[in-house]
Amino acid sequence: MPETLLSLAGVHTNIGQYHILQGVDFEVPRAGLTMLLGRNGAGKTTTLRTIMGLWKASAGTIRYDGAEITRRPTPELAQLGVAYVPENMGIFAGLTVRENLLLAARSGPPDAARLEWIFKLFPAMQRFWNTLAGNLSGGQKQMLAIARAIVEPRKLLLVDEPTKGLAPAIIANMIEAFRELKRTQTSLLVVEQNFHFARSLGDTVAVMDSGRIVHAGRMADLAADEQLQTKLLGLSLESHQ
Amino acid sequence: MKPVADAPAGALPVERVDWIPLALIPAIALAALPLIPSVPTWVTLTVAGLAMGMMIFMMAAGLTLVFGLMDVMNFAHGVFISVGAYAATSVVLAMKASMQADSLAANLSAIVPAVLAAMALAGLLGWFFERVVIRPVYGDHLKQILVTMGGLIVVEQLIHVVWGPDIIPLPKPATMAGSFIVADAAIERYRVLAVLVGLVVFGAMWLILNRTRLGLLIRAGVENPEMVESLGYRIRRLFIGVFVAGSALAGLGGVMWALYQESVNAQIGMQMMVVLFIVLIIGGLGSVGGCFVGALLVGLVANYTGYLAPKLALGSNILLMVLVLLWRPRGLFPIGKA
Numbered sequence: 065m066p067e068t069l070l071s072l073a074g075v076h077t078n079i080g081q082y083h084i085l086q087g088v089d090f091e092v093p094r095a096g097l098t099m100l101l102g103r104n105g106a107g108k109t110t111t112l113r114t115i116m117g118l119w120k121a122s123a124g125t126i127r128y129d130g131a132e133i134t135r136r137p138t139p140e141l142a143q144l145g146v147a148y149v150p151e152n153m154g155i156f157a158g159l160t161v162r163e164n165l166l167l168a169a170r171s172g173p174p175d176a177a178r179l180e181w182i183f184k185l186f187p188a189m190q191r192f193w194n195t196l197a198g199n200l201s202g203g204q205k206q207m208l209a210i211a212r213a214i215v216e217p218r219k220l221l222l223v224d225e226p227t228k229g230l231a232p233a234i235i236a237n238m239i240e241a242f243r244e245l246k247r248t249q250t251s252l253l254v255v256e257q258n259f260h261f262a263r264s265l266g267d268t269v270a271v272m273d274s275g276r277i278v279h280a281g282r283m284a285d286l287a288a289d290e291q292l293q294t295k296l297l298g299l300s301l302e303s304h305q
Numbered sequence: 306m307k308p309v310a311d312a313p314a315g316a317l318p319v320e321r322v323d324w325i326p327l328a329l330i331p332a333i334a335l336a337a338l339p340l341i342p343s344v345p346t347w348v349t350l351t352v353a354g355l356a357m358g359m360m361i362f363m364m365a366a367g368l369t370l371v372f373g374l375m376d377v378m379n380f381a382h383g384v385f386i387s388v389g390a391y392a393a394t395s396v397v398l399a400m401k402a403s404m405q406a407d408s409l410a411a412n413l414s415a416i417v418p419a420v421l422a423a424m425a426l427a428g429l430l431g432w433f434f435e436r437v438v439i440r441p442v443y444g445d446h447l448k449q450i451l452v453t454m455g456g457l458i459v460v461e462q463l464i465h466v467v468w469g470p471d472i473i474p475l476p477k478p479a480t481m482a483g484s485f486i487v488a489d490a491a492i493e494r495y496r497v498l499a500v501l502v503g504l505v506v507f508g509a510m511w512l513i514l515n516r517t518r519l520g521l522l523i524r525a526g527v528e529n530p531e532m533v534e535s536l537g538y539r540i541r542r543l544f545i546g547v548f549v550a551g552s553a554l555a556g557l558g559g560v561m562w563a564l565y566q567e568s569v570n571a572q573i574g575m576q577m578m579v580v581l582f583i584v585l586i587i588g589g590l591g592s593v594g595g596c597f598v599g600a601l602l603v604g605l606v607a608n609y610t611g612y613l614a615p616k617l618a619l620g621s622n623i624l625l626m627v628l629v630l631l632w633r634p635r636g637l638f639p640i641g642k643a
Contacts, residue, residue, distance in 0.1 A: 116535060142537030154532035156525045158640065167521050170537050212536075 069220055069251045070115065075124030075134075077107075084110045086275035087124065090121045092220070092268075095249040099262040099283060102272035103298060107257040109151055110162065110220045115253075116148045117141050129219065143170070145219035150229065151255075153209040156199030159301040161189055161208055164197050168212040175216075182211045185241050203234035210241065212248070218234070221245070223254045227261050239264050259297065263287045271296045326637035330601050337609040348490035350608045356496035358604025359503020360468045360565060362597050364558030364574075365581040366510060367551020373527035373640055375544050375593020377439055378446055381453040382555060382581065383574030384460040388430050389423035389556025390563035390573050391468050394475055396422045404478050412478035422551040423560045430460070431552025435545055457575060464571040472570045475563050499561055507556070507597050514593060523547060525638055583622045587629045589636030598637055599629075 070092040077085035085289050092098045100108050108247050113119045114269055115126060117138040126134045133141060142148075165174055165182075183190040186207040192200060197208055206226060213221055226242075227235045235258070242265050245252065256262045262269070266283035279286070286292055334351050341347040368382045397404055400415035438456045442448040476482070477495050484491040514520035522543055526533045530540045555574070562577070563569040584603050588595025602624050610621035617624075629637060 118531060118535070137539075138531075138534040139537050139539045142535060148535045150532070150535075154529055154535065156528050156532070158528055159521065163521055163524075166518075167525055167533075168536050305321060 067094045068092070069129060070253065071127045072111070072115070073125045073127075075111075075114060075126060076122045077110055077119055078108070078122045079119060084275055085114060085121070086276070088277055090270040090280050091278045092251060092253050094251050095246075096267040097246055097252040097265050099266035099269045100253060100255045100272065101257075101259070101297060104257075106272040107275040108272055109224055110225050110275075112148065112150075112253070112255060115141075116222060118148075131132060143279075145217075147213035147218040147221050149209045149213050149221065149223040149226065151224040153205050155197045155200075155205050155208050155212070158193050160196055161200070162193050165189070165209055165215045168215045171216060178215065178217075182215065185244055186211050187285065203230050203237075206230060206234075206238070207241075207281050208302070210238075214245065215289060217248075217250075219251060221250060221252045222255075225251060225255055227256065227258045227268060232241060235261060259293070301305065319402040323638065326595070326598050326633075329637075330598065330605065332601065333605050333609075337605075337613075338612055341609070343489075345488065345490035346612070348487070349492065350612055351605065352490075352492050352496050352500070354605035354608035355581065355601060356493075356499040356503075356565075356604070357607060358601035359499050359506075360558055360561045360621075361577070361580060361584055361604060362558075362600035363506055363561060364555050365584045365596050365600055366506070366593055367547075367554040367589065368581055369553050369585045369591055369593060369596040370523070370527070370547050372585065374523060374530070374547050375439075375443070377443070378449045379439070379453050380450055380578065381434065381438070381457040381460065382551075383432055383576075383578045384457050385427040385466060385552040385555035386562065386574030386577060387569075387571055388460065388557035388574075389427040389553075389559030390475075390569045391464060391473075392426040392556070393419035393423040393560040394468070394473055394563065394569050397475065398473075401631055407479050409480045414482050416478055420557060420560050425556075427556025427559065428549045428553035431549045431555075433546065434552070435548040439548070461571045461575065468571075470571070472568050472569050476567055476571055478562050481564075495565060499565065502557075502561060506557070510593055580622060583626045584635075587626050587636060589633075589639040591640040592636065592638040595636055595638035602629075 068091045072088050073088055075085055075088040076083070088107070088111055090098075100111065102108050110119065114121050117133075117136055117140075121134050124134070125132060128141075128144065128146065133144070148154075156167070159167070165179075188204045188207055189211050192204065197205065200208060210223070210226065213223070226238055230238065239261060242252070242254075245254075246265070254262075254265070263283060269279070269281065269283045269286050270277050271279040271286075273296075278294070286296070337350070338344075338347050341350065364386050367385070368379060371377050371379055371382075396419035397415055400418075403411045403415035406412065412414070434456060438452050442452055481495045481498055484493045486492070512520075514524060522533060524540055526540055526543055533543075534540050559574060561574060566573070580603060584596060584599040586599075587602060588597070588599030602625060606621050606625050607618060611618040631641070
């Protein structure tokens with residue numbers, strides 16, 4: 065079994081009067097890509113936000129890289145090497161592409177070699193270097209959001225629905241970018257609705273329903289078992305594609 | 306490594322600077338020219354309007370940043386103006402001889418410490434206010450309005466206790482009093498000083514916001530504070546810094562305004578609040594550039610209307626706000642908040 069980078073044990077999260085996460089347990093192996101699947105409202109986004117400290121867990125334990133991080137403040141988690149790409153991408157529309165990346169590089173101006181690598185992954189970032197991020201297309205904004213998360217080496221990327229609203233051609237390109245990230249041994253936890261995308265990239269998978277993990281295992285096993293897909297996700301692979 | 310393809314070229318709108326709101330300033334000045342009987346009078350009114358606008362900008366800049374970054378509706382911002390004015394008054398009155406000397410150096414030896422005292426005391430009060438009054442009500446606008454209004458009343462009463470209830474006369478420094486004549490137009494020296502100080506403040510703020518990492522953080526924080534935290538920055542520290550700086554700036558505006566009025570009273574800041582909010586709304590909440598343009602527009606319109614139709618002067622700023630909002634409902638330079 066690969067070494068675990070992140071683990072959640074019995075995590076509960078309440079938002080106001082709503083009890084969203086009701087005992088979440090799963091693990092993210094080091095240097096792998098874990099897909100977090102589930103229908104709308106299952107608690108996937110809440111799980112990412114709870115890991116990132118944006119919403120505080122009311123019970124349970126989150127461990128990252130050997131240390132408990134359950135109630136640590138968000139900036140501290142970022143400094144420990146966790147990067148977060150929210151569902152709405154969270155780009156700063158009034159800042160240029162350059163300024164967005166500059167801000168994300170906490171230790172100083174971005175490393176030239178690293179920038180070259182990012183430009184190879186996302187050439188649009190170089191082309192629109194001095195363009196306001198708010199003027200980018202939806203796909204380019206998503207590229208910027210991911211570029212910003214990897215402008216410095218990070219141990220763990222939390223990415224919420226990276227393909228949402230994107231054209232199929234852009235999704236295919238996004239898959240290539242994630243494959244490249246996997247090759248750099250970056251660990252990823254990706255929330256996704258697009259099963260084709262999830263199957264193409266995922267090493268492991270966790271499926272959520274009603275605030276709990278209802279299945280965890282190898283992505284290859286889920287991709288090969290249509291009955292299990294229907295049971296867990298409510299749709300067969302064919303009807304989903 | 307297989308590169309990721311771009312969206313088709315041409316899918317992007319062309320990058321443009323929005324010059325139209327900036328053009329409003331000369332447009333209004335030129336529109337007033339044929340209505341005013343003589344060019345020297347127009348020059349005098351224009352300089353007066355620009356000076357008034359600059360002082361309003363100094364007082365409003367901190368308020369717009371605090372609203373944009375912290376989402377805090379601080380109705381007590383006026384107390385920083387008042388406290389700044391009173392702190393400076395104490396220094397200036399203690400150095401009366403230097404203020405009345407007909408020497409720029411002597412005047413500056415009184416004015417500079419007065420301004421520093423005003424900014425320091427207003428900044429200190431801002432720090433205390435953020436910790437004690439604002440912090441418990443982050444995210445709750447109704448409570449913010451209630452507690453900041455309460456804070457305003459408390460500080461106004463404290464001013465009465467410390468400095469007394471009477472209006473204190475505050476003469477301008479000797480070398481900055483009076484006017485000079487340029488092509489038959491009488492220009493008050495103090496108004497020129499106000500314009501210069503306002504330009505320096507705006508220039509410094511522009512440089513900090515656009516040319517430094519701190520400025521990047523503030524601009525990003527105004528848009529999406531949660532994402533700034535997710536990138537590893539402690540937004541709370543930024544909040545406090547901006548609140549203190551905004552309060553200090555209000556203190557500077559208070560000194561400038563009190564010297565312009567040549568008197569100070571406990572309501573000096575509160576009396577400005579309606580105008581400050583109008584400026585913020587015209588400029589676009591959270592926008593420093595919008596605040597600058599909005600303040601100049603308000604200053605010019607108030608002076609031209611005051612001369613042409615004095616009965617309309619009180620309502621001119623509200624009319625200006627209504628017209629701007631009909632044209633741009635989120636203000637001249639809206640901030641895209643997440």
